[in-house]
Amino acid sequence: MSANQPKNNESTTGASPGWAGWLRHFEGNVGRPLPAIAGGEPALVGSIPAAIRPALARSLARFQVGEGGEGRVAREVWMVRLGSIDDAYRAALGLFVREEGRHARILGGMVRALGGELMKSSWSERLFVRGRRLAGLRLKVLCLLAAEVVGIGFYGAVGRRCGGALGAALAEIEADEAAHLRFHVALFRAETRGWAARLVFAAAWLAISGLACGLVLVDHRATLRGLGAPLAGLGRLYVGLIGGTLAAVVSGEAEAATEAAGGLTSDRDLGAARHTGDVTAGLLGL
Numbered sequence: 564m565s566a567n568q569p570k571n572n573e574s575t576t577g578a579s580p581g582w583a584g585w586l587r588h589f590e591g592n593v594g595r596p597l598p599a600i601a602g603g604e605p606a607l608v609g610s611i612p613a614a615i616r617p618a619l620a621r622s623l624a625r626f627q628v629g630e631g632g633e634g635r636v637a638r639e640v641w642m643v644r645l646g647s648i649d650d651a652y653r654a655a656l657g658l659f660v661r662e663e664g665r666h667a668r669i670l671g672g673m674v675r676a677l678g679g680e681l682m683k684s685s686w687s688e689r690l691f692v693r694g695r696r697l698a699g700l701r702l703k704v705l706c707l708l709a710a711e712v713v714g715i716g717f718y719g720a721v722g723r724r725c726g727g728a729l730g731a732a733l734a735e736i737e738a739d740e741a742a743h744l745r746f747h748v749a750l751f752r753a754e755t756r757g758w759a760a761r762l763v764f765a766a767a768w769l770a771i772s773g774l775a776c777g778l779v780l781v782d783h784r785a786t787l788r789g790l791g792a793p794l795a796g797l798g799r800l801y802v803g804l805i806g807g808t809l810a811a812v813v814s815g816e817a818e819a820a821t822e823a824a825g826g827l828t829s830d831r832d833l834g835a836a837r838h839t840g841d842v843t844a845g846l847l848g849l
Protein backbone atom coordinates (compact mmCIF):
# COMPACT_ATOMS: atom_id res chain seq x y z
CA MET A 564 0.00 0.00 0.00
CA SER A 565 1.41 3.41 -0.89
CA ALA A 566 1.82 5.99 1.84
CA ASN A 567 -0.77 8.14 0.10
CA GLN A 568 -3.55 5.59 0.14
CA PRO A 569 -6.14 6.35 2.81
CA LYS A 570 -6.73 3.53 5.26
CA ASN A 571 -10.11 1.86 4.98
CA ASN A 572 -11.39 3.25 8.25
CA GLU A 573 -10.91 6.75 6.86
CA SER A 574 -13.57 5.93 4.33
CA THR A 575 -16.17 4.84 6.84
CA THR A 576 -15.86 7.01 9.88
CA GLY A 577 -15.65 10.49 8.38
CA ALA A 578 -17.78 12.51 6.01
CA SER A 579 -15.10 12.30 3.33
CA PRO A 580 -14.05 8.92 1.93
CA GLY A 581 -10.51 10.28 1.65
CA TRP A 582 -10.56 11.17 -2.04
CA ALA A 583 -7.76 13.72 -1.68
CA GLY A 584 -5.52 10.91 -0.42
CA TRP A 585 -6.51 8.74 -3.36
CA LEU A 586 -5.76 11.58 -5.75
CA ARG A 587 -2.28 11.88 -4.22
CA HIS A 588 -1.84 8.13 -4.58
CA PHE A 589 -2.63 8.17 -8.29
CA GLU A 590 -0.61 11.34 -8.86
CA GLY A 591 2.33 9.62 -7.20
CA ASN A 592 2.06 6.78 -9.73
CA VAL A 593 2.13 9.06 -12.77
CA GLY A 594 5.42 8.98 -14.64
CA ARG A 595 6.54 5.54 -13.48
CA PRO A 596 8.82 4.08 -16.14
CA LEU A 597 7.31 1.29 -18.18
CA PRO A 598 8.78 -2.15 -17.46
CA ALA A 599 11.12 -3.50 -20.13
CA ILE A 600 8.58 -6.07 -21.32
CA ALA A 601 6.41 -3.22 -22.64
CA GLY A 602 8.90 -2.95 -25.50
CA GLY A 603 7.79 -6.34 -26.82
CA GLU A 604 11.27 -7.83 -26.94
CA PRO A 605 11.00 -11.63 -27.50
CA ALA A 606 14.25 -12.31 -25.62
CA LEU A 607 12.51 -11.26 -22.42
CA VAL A 608 10.13 -14.24 -22.54
CA GLY A 609 12.80 -16.78 -23.46
CA SER A 610 12.23 -18.81 -20.29
CA ILE A 611 8.53 -19.37 -21.00
CA PRO A 612 7.96 -22.75 -22.71
CA ALA A 613 7.14 -22.35 -26.40
CA ALA A 614 4.13 -24.67 -26.09
CA ILE A 615 2.27 -22.32 -23.76
CA ARG A 616 3.08 -19.06 -25.53
CA PRO A 617 0.18 -19.01 -28.06
CA ALA A 618 -2.48 -19.56 -25.37
CA LEU A 619 -0.77 -17.15 -22.99
CA ALA A 620 -0.55 -14.49 -25.72
CA ARG A 621 -4.27 -14.91 -26.51
CA SER A 622 -5.19 -14.59 -22.84
CA LEU A 623 -3.05 -11.51 -22.33
CA ALA A 624 -4.45 -9.99 -25.54
CA ARG A 625 -7.99 -10.37 -24.13
CA PHE A 626 -6.99 -8.71 -20.90
CA GLN A 627 -5.21 -6.01 -22.90
CA VAL A 628 -8.47 -5.09 -24.64
CA GLY A 629 -10.28 -4.81 -21.32
CA GLU A 630 -7.57 -2.69 -19.73
CA GLY A 631 -7.78 -0.07 -22.45
CA GLY A 632 -11.55 0.36 -22.63
CA GLU A 633 -12.55 2.48 -19.65
CA GLY A 634 -12.00 6.06 -20.82
CA ARG A 635 -15.68 7.00 -21.02
CA VAL A 636 -16.29 6.73 -17.28
CA ALA A 637 -13.53 9.29 -16.61
CA ARG A 638 -15.47 11.86 -18.66
CA GLU A 639 -18.94 10.94 -17.43
CA VAL A 640 -18.01 11.23 -13.77
CA TRP A 641 -17.79 15.01 -14.17
CA MET A 642 -21.52 15.08 -14.98
CA VAL A 643 -22.54 12.84 -12.06
CA ARG A 644 -23.67 14.04 -8.66
CA LEU A 645 -23.36 11.55 -5.81
CA GLY A 646 -23.32 12.39 -2.13
CA SER A 647 -19.93 10.89 -1.43
CA ILE A 648 -17.88 12.08 -4.40
CA ASP A 649 -16.15 15.36 -5.05
CA ASP A 650 -13.76 16.78 -7.63
CA ALA A 651 -10.83 14.98 -6.00
CA TYR A 652 -12.63 11.68 -6.62
CA ARG A 653 -13.36 12.70 -10.21
CA ALA A 654 -9.71 13.59 -10.83
CA ALA A 655 -8.56 10.40 -9.12
CA LEU A 656 -10.88 8.34 -11.33
CA GLY A 657 -9.34 9.97 -14.39
CA LEU A 658 -5.85 8.99 -13.24
CA PHE A 659 -7.11 5.50 -12.41
CA VAL A 660 -8.25 5.16 -16.03
CA ARG A 661 -4.83 6.34 -17.22
CA GLU A 662 -3.23 3.72 -15.01
CA GLU A 663 -5.40 1.04 -16.65
CA GLY A 664 -4.25 2.39 -20.01
CA ARG A 665 -0.66 1.93 -18.85
CA HIS A 666 -1.51 -1.69 -18.03
CA ALA A 667 -2.82 -2.07 -21.58
CA ARG A 668 0.51 -0.84 -22.98
CA ILE A 669 2.47 -3.27 -20.82
CA LEU A 670 0.21 -6.20 -21.69
CA GLY A 671 0.49 -5.23 -25.37
CA GLY A 672 4.26 -5.55 -25.08
CA MET A 673 3.87 -8.97 -23.49
CA VAL A 674 1.63 -10.14 -26.33
CA ARG A 675 4.13 -8.95 -28.95
CA ALA A 676 7.05 -10.52 -27.08
CA LEU A 677 5.17 -13.84 -27.04
CA GLY A 678 4.60 -13.63 -30.79
CA GLY A 679 0.84 -13.08 -30.44
CA GLU A 680 -1.50 -10.56 -31.98
CA LEU A 681 -3.45 -7.78 -30.29
CA MET A 682 -7.24 -7.82 -30.50
CA LYS A 683 -9.60 -4.96 -31.24
CA SER A 684 -12.24 -6.46 -28.97
CA SER A 685 -13.30 -9.73 -27.39
CA TRP A 686 -16.78 -11.11 -26.63
CA SER A 687 -16.28 -10.90 -22.88
CA GLU A 688 -14.99 -7.32 -23.12
CA ARG A 689 -17.98 -6.33 -25.33
CA LEU A 690 -20.38 -7.88 -22.82
CA PHE A 691 -18.98 -5.83 -19.95
CA VAL A 692 -18.65 -2.63 -21.97
CA ARG A 693 -22.29 -2.89 -23.07
CA GLY A 694 -23.38 -3.55 -19.52
CA ARG A 695 -21.39 -0.57 -18.26
CA ARG A 696 -22.83 1.76 -20.89
CA LEU A 697 -26.38 0.94 -19.85
CA ALA A 698 -25.59 1.69 -16.25
CA GLY A 699 -25.16 4.67 -13.98
CA LEU A 700 -21.83 5.50 -12.40
CA ARG A 701 -22.23 3.16 -9.42
CA LEU A 702 -22.95 0.13 -11.58
CA LYS A 703 -20.07 1.07 -13.86
CA VAL A 704 -17.71 1.21 -10.91
CA LEU A 705 -19.14 -2.12 -9.73
CA CYS A 706 -18.10 -3.62 -13.07
CA LEU A 707 -14.65 -2.07 -12.64
CA LEU A 708 -14.49 -3.54 -9.13
CA ALA A 709 -15.25 -6.99 -10.56
CA ALA A 710 -12.48 -6.45 -13.12
CA GLU A 711 -10.02 -5.75 -10.30
CA VAL A 712 -10.89 -9.06 -8.63
CA VAL A 713 -10.51 -10.85 -11.96
CA GLY A 714 -7.15 -9.17 -12.60
CA ILE A 715 -5.72 -9.79 -9.13
CA GLY A 716 -6.42 -13.51 -9.40
CA PHE A 717 -5.38 -13.99 -13.02
CA TYR A 718 -2.29 -11.78 -13.10
CA GLY A 719 -1.15 -13.23 -9.78
CA ALA A 720 -1.56 -16.85 -10.84
CA VAL A 721 0.03 -16.31 -14.27
CA GLY A 722 2.78 -13.96 -13.19
CA ARG A 723 4.14 -16.21 -10.48
CA ARG A 724 4.23 -19.16 -12.83
CA CYS A 725 5.96 -17.28 -15.66
CA GLY A 726 8.53 -15.40 -13.60
CA GLY A 727 11.18 -13.29 -15.32
CA ALA A 728 10.44 -9.89 -16.84
CA LEU A 729 6.85 -10.84 -17.68
CA GLY A 730 6.18 -12.13 -14.18
CA ALA A 731 7.68 -9.02 -12.57
CA ALA A 732 5.54 -6.73 -14.73
CA LEU A 733 2.40 -8.75 -13.93
CA ALA A 734 3.24 -8.49 -10.22
CA GLU A 735 3.40 -4.71 -10.59
CA ILE A 736 0.04 -4.67 -12.36
CA GLU A 737 -1.42 -6.98 -9.70
CA ALA A 738 -0.34 -4.54 -6.99
CA ASP A 739 -1.98 -1.69 -8.93
CA GLU A 740 -5.21 -3.70 -9.22
CA ALA A 741 -5.13 -4.32 -5.48
CA ALA A 742 -4.99 -0.56 -4.88
CA HIS A 743 -7.77 -0.04 -7.44
CA LEU A 744 -9.93 -2.55 -5.59
CA ARG A 745 -9.48 -0.58 -2.38
CA PHE A 746 -10.27 2.67 -4.22
CA HIS A 747 -13.57 1.29 -5.52
CA VAL A 748 -14.40 -0.31 -2.16
CA ALA A 749 -14.07 3.15 -0.59
CA LEU A 750 -16.78 4.43 -2.94
CA PHE A 751 -19.20 1.65 -2.11
CA ARG A 752 -18.58 1.91 1.62
CA ALA A 753 -19.52 5.58 1.37
CA GLU A 754 -22.49 4.98 -0.93
CA THR A 755 -24.11 2.10 0.98
CA ARG A 756 -24.95 3.55 4.36
CA GLY A 757 -28.35 1.91 4.90
CA TRP A 758 -29.33 -1.78 4.92
CA ALA A 759 -31.38 -1.44 1.71
CA ALA A 760 -28.43 0.01 -0.21
CA ARG A 761 -26.16 -2.70 1.17
CA LEU A 762 -28.59 -5.40 0.12
CA VAL A 763 -28.74 -4.01 -3.41
CA PHE A 764 -24.94 -3.83 -3.49
CA ALA A 765 -24.59 -7.41 -2.24
CA ALA A 766 -27.00 -8.78 -4.84
CA ALA A 767 -25.42 -6.86 -7.72
CA TRP A 768 -21.88 -7.59 -6.55
CA LEU A 769 -22.38 -11.34 -6.19
CA ALA A 770 -24.05 -11.58 -9.60
CA ILE A 771 -21.56 -9.47 -11.55
CA SER A 772 -18.34 -10.57 -9.86
CA GLY A 773 -19.45 -14.20 -9.93
CA LEU A 774 -20.17 -13.96 -13.65
CA ALA A 775 -16.87 -12.17 -14.38
CA CYS A 776 -14.76 -14.68 -12.46
CA GLY A 777 -16.62 -17.64 -13.95
CA LEU A 778 -16.02 -16.30 -17.46
CA VAL A 779 -12.31 -15.95 -16.80
CA LEU A 780 -12.02 -19.53 -15.58
CA VAL A 781 -13.79 -20.79 -18.70
CA ASP A 782 -12.23 -18.40 -21.20
CA HIS A 783 -8.64 -18.84 -20.00
CA ARG A 784 -8.68 -22.46 -18.88
CA ALA A 785 -6.16 -23.54 -21.55
CA THR A 786 -3.65 -20.92 -20.39
CA LEU A 787 -4.17 -21.69 -16.72
CA ARG A 788 -3.89 -25.43 -17.24
CA GLY A 789 -0.84 -24.98 -19.47
CA LEU A 790 0.88 -23.04 -16.72
CA GLY A 791 -0.10 -25.59 -14.07
CA ALA A 792 -2.51 -23.28 -12.24
CA PRO A 793 -5.40 -25.46 -10.98
CA LEU A 794 -8.77 -24.02 -11.95
CA ALA A 795 -10.37 -25.15 -8.70
CA GLY A 796 -7.72 -23.33 -6.69
CA LEU A 797 -8.19 -20.12 -8.65
CA GLY A 798 -11.94 -20.54 -8.29
CA ARG A 799 -11.58 -20.73 -4.51
CA LEU A 800 -9.33 -17.70 -4.61
CA TYR A 801 -12.01 -15.78 -6.49
CA VAL A 802 -14.66 -16.85 -3.99
CA GLY A 803 -12.47 -15.52 -1.20
CA LEU A 804 -11.78 -12.24 -2.98
CA ILE A 805 -15.47 -11.74 -3.76
CA GLY A 806 -16.42 -12.52 -0.17
CA GLY A 807 -13.67 -10.35 1.28
CA THR A 808 -14.70 -7.42 -0.87
CA LEU A 809 -18.36 -7.87 0.07
CA ALA A 810 -17.44 -7.99 3.76
CA ALA A 811 -15.33 -4.87 3.46
CA VAL A 812 -18.18 -2.94 1.86
CA VAL A 813 -21.21 -4.30 3.66
CA SER A 814 -20.09 -5.07 7.18
CA GLY A 815 -17.15 -2.69 7.42
CA GLU A 816 -15.64 -5.18 9.84
CA ALA A 817 -11.98 -5.89 9.27
CA GLU A 818 -12.23 -9.35 10.85
CA ALA A 819 -14.89 -10.49 8.40
CA ALA A 820 -12.77 -9.43 5.45
CA THR A 821 -9.71 -11.14 6.95
CA GLU A 822 -11.55 -14.42 7.26
CA ALA A 823 -13.02 -14.22 3.78
CA ALA A 824 -9.74 -13.33 2.11
CA GLY A 825 -7.57 -15.55 4.30
CA GLY A 826 -9.66 -18.72 4.18
CA LEU A 827 -8.60 -19.46 0.66
CA THR A 828 -4.89 -19.35 1.41
CA SER A 829 -4.98 -22.93 2.65
CA ASP A 830 -4.86 -24.24 -0.92
CA ARG A 831 -1.32 -25.49 -1.19
CA ASP A 832 -1.69 -26.29 -4.87
CA LEU A 833 -2.14 -22.68 -5.81
CA GLY A 834 0.86 -20.82 -4.51
CA ALA A 835 -0.59 -17.68 -6.02
CA ALA A 836 -3.53 -17.87 -3.65
CA ARG A 837 -1.39 -17.49 -0.58
CA HIS A 838 0.35 -14.41 -1.95
CA THR A 839 -2.78 -12.85 -3.33
CA GLY A 840 -4.62 -13.48 -0.09
CA ASP A 841 -1.90 -11.46 1.60
CA VAL A 842 -2.22 -8.74 -1.00
CA THR A 843 -5.96 -8.72 -0.54
CA ALA A 844 -5.70 -8.47 3.22
CA GLY A 845 -3.26 -5.61 2.74
CA LEU A 846 -5.40 -3.76 0.27
CA LEU A 847 -8.39 -4.07 2.53
CA GLY A 848 -6.37 -2.25 5.14
CA LEU A 849 -5.94 -5.23 7.45
Ligand SMILES: [Fe+2]
Binds near residue numbers: 630663
Ligand atom coordinates in the same frame (compact mmCIF):
# COMPACT_ATOMS: atom_id res chain seq x y z
FE1 LIG B 1 -5.52 -2.97 -14.90
Ligand SMILES: [Fe+2]
Binds near residue numbers: 710711739
Ligand atom coordinates in the same frame (compact mmCIF):
# COMPACT_ATOMS: atom_id res chain seq x y z
FE1 LIG C 1 -7.49 -1.95 -12.13
